[in-house]
Amino acid sequence: MSTTTSHTPESEGPAETPSPRPVRLIQNECTTEIPVHLLFRDDPDPVAVPLRPAVVGRRRGTGEQPRLGRPAPARARPAPPLDPDLVERPARVLPGAAGVLAGAGGVAGALATSWWAGALPPLAAHALRLPASAGAGPGPAQWAAYAGAGALGVIGFGGLARGATGRAWVVGLFGRYRGTVRRTGLLWVNPLLRRRRVDVRLRHWRSEAMPAADGNGVTVRVVVLVVWRVRDTARAVLGVEDHETYLRECVEAALARVPVEVPGAARAGADSAMDALTRLVAADVAAIGLEVFSVQPVRVEYAPEVADAMHRRRIAALDDRQRATRLTSVVDSVEDTVTRLTTRGLVELDDCERKTLVRDLTVAFCSGRGDSGP
Structure with a gap:
């Protein structure tokens, strides 16, 4: 017996290489042939391009409607540039009692210095129950004490201020902002500071x-x-x-x-x-x-230059509106009358008779409403 050997495609030789895929093209009525791979080339350093809404026109023969991009929202106007450090902050103040005590200390120091220098009148010394002073007059030490007591009294009493509700002070020193005083009552503010009163009420x-x-x-x-x-x-x-x-x-x-x-x-x-x-x-x-x-x-x-013309225009618009309202009322009345007559079987009308009835009713209603007013 002879044996036949079956030959398969694999045994005939090496496998055939698949044919390369055809290049895809984009083509329509308005464009030429463009290879697809050219639209998606890989650039070595791609640059990001921001996408913006655009209007795409309709392609002929496709029935596609144009796509409208959304309008960009209106941007808020930036605020005028100001000094970022110029923000309200509370100023350093003391209670009014501190100023009163400082002023009283200055007065007491001036009296004590006068007694020390022997310049205090006897009646004042007797009223204050002070012993007689053996001073021979003010000297350098007494004058220095006078200066210190006077400065203390001026600073104490000169810094007193009364804060009121709904009022504030903007204080500054040598052109520099030092703070804002919003406290009420008797206060002591540095007398060297410049004060500007501001109304903060509604x-x-x-x-x-x-x-x-x-x-x-x-x-x-x-x-x-x-x-x-x-x-x-x-x-x-x-x-x-x-x-x-x-x-x-x-x-x-x-x-x-x-x-x-x-x-x-x-x-x-x-x-x-x-x-x-x-x-x-x-x-x-x-x-x-x-x-x-x-x-x-x-x-x-x-404005005076257009007031007369606009007044006449408004009167004309009111007349037109009143006339339209009256005509609508007449038409509704005629329609209701004709509908009731025909639906209840009171009359039988053909087209000519219906038109005549509608015309007569319209004239009658218009004349009646014209005599009686709107």
Whole structure:
């Protein structure tokens, strides 16, 4: 018997190498052929590219709608640069009793020195129950004692101050900020320090008529009421020349950016204008230590040059609104009348008769409402 040997593909020779994969291409109606691997080349030092929202146009023939990127949020304006060390801190003060004791010690020292020098009158010595002095007059030692006692009395009594509720002192020495005194009662403050009184109570300011504009760009005059207070006395007094003038200018600048509606506008518009004004002014004055609680328009009127024209325009708008309201009421009445007549079977109308009835009822209702008023 002859044996046949079966040959398999493995025994015929080495395995065939797979054919290389075809290069993938990107191709559409608007682009040429671009190899895919060229879009993802590995750079030796890749540079990070920040991604930004963009608008991608629609490709022809695909039905794809353009994708709109989200608008970037408005950035808050940076606060004006000020000295970072200029922050309110409490000043070093002593109770008023210390100043009183120092002043009394100075007076007592002056009397004792006078008795020592023999310059104290006998009546004063007798009243103070002091023995007779054998001094022959003031000498160098007595004059030095006089100087020390006088300096002690001046420093003791000269540093006395009365702190009141809602008031504060910004104190400084040789142009340098030394602290703020907010304590109340009798206090002793170094008499060499310069004191500047600041009102830290809740305050309100009613402005004069300021120029502004409404939502349509028409010039208006606005009177605002600002409720505010001083939060950081150091920045308010030393950060600007006059913090009250700075507050007024910030309010005027905010009115130039926020539209203010006249009293006849919607209530929501007035509330949004008040909120926007308060937010803008509070952000502007926060850097100088002021705290604004509300900026509320209390009187809004058109400027004199446009007041007559806007008055006529508002009257015309009111007439149009009243006319539209009256016409809607008439149409509803006619529709209700015709519907009731036909649904109850009182009349049977064809299209021509229905039109005639509607016309007659409309004329009748309009005439009646015109005679009786709105």
